[in-house]
Amino acid sequence: MRLLLLTSLCALAACAPQPGNDTVTTDNMVVVTNVILPEEAPLNPPAPGEPGGLANDMTPVSEAPFTEDSAQGAANVVQTYYALIGEGKYAAAYRLWEPGAAGMSEQAFVASFAKYSAYRANVGAPGKIDAGAGQRHVTVPVQVYGRLKQGGSEFNMLGSITLHRTEVDGATAEQKKWHINTADIKPRPGATPTPVATVDNRSSLRYRCMDGSKITANFDPDNRRVTIVRAGKTLGTLAFQPGKSGIASNGGGYDLRGKGDAMTFTTPGQPPLACTAIR
DSSP, rough: OOOOOOOOOOOOTTOOOTTOOOOESSSEEEEEEEOTTTTOOOOOOOOOOOOOOOOOOOOOOOOOOOTSSSSHOOOOHHHHHHHHHHOOOHHHTTTBBTTTSSOOHHHHHHHHHTTTEEEEEOOOOOOOEEEEOOOOOOOEEEEEEEEESSTTTEEEEEEEEEEEOSSTTTTOTTTTEEEEEEESOOOOOOOHHHHHHHHHOEEEEEEEEEESSEEEEEEEEEGGGEEEEEETTTEEEEEEEEETEEEEEEEEEEEEEEEETTEEEOOSSSSSSSEEEEE
């Protein structure tokens, strides 16, 4: 399975597994998941392959130790970045950005996290390194989730972070390291993330069914509903309950069930159709 790095609320180098945590150990890292803060309800973000979660990429990758200048090294920087934020070490996280790339001062960056009671992330497997003219770029998918202090509402957002480093004669050791260059999910001074979180929670998947037809499922997990569209016509809006076992939706005689890329779609008076997501 392609490596999925799950960021905990403690720095990976110093994080000791706590009772009740699930721990996975490899040759080069310890990944601690299911971290629960005292006196705080657990967060339940969408799992990989579920609407609102990271892609469930099954491509195998090498488990050999990675170098700092590799794509996995870039993903490790992203994981460290969110681990520092989760620990409240915002100034250290800020220094992982390239100078000026965050678009705000360090003081504004630190202040932007004051609205959160929990801020966590799942980090996906990095893409391939884009190399050219002595410059290196790599993009890493991320899922950011947590809880706001005001009202205690949860948020879940999907996006990516692009990192950059320089590989030319005369470049300093710092310039040769991966630093965050751009991110489509980042805190902004004075911004209220609730509307953004609601929009980003929505997702759409297209499916090809065994009879040759295609349907689009527009998921709205905040309101626990999914709208089914076929040939440009809305067939109906179904109530659904996401969970570890998959998704079960029904309404108006229509039914949609499954998990990940595999779904079974049933129309009124017809036998179920096996459908597969179109990626």
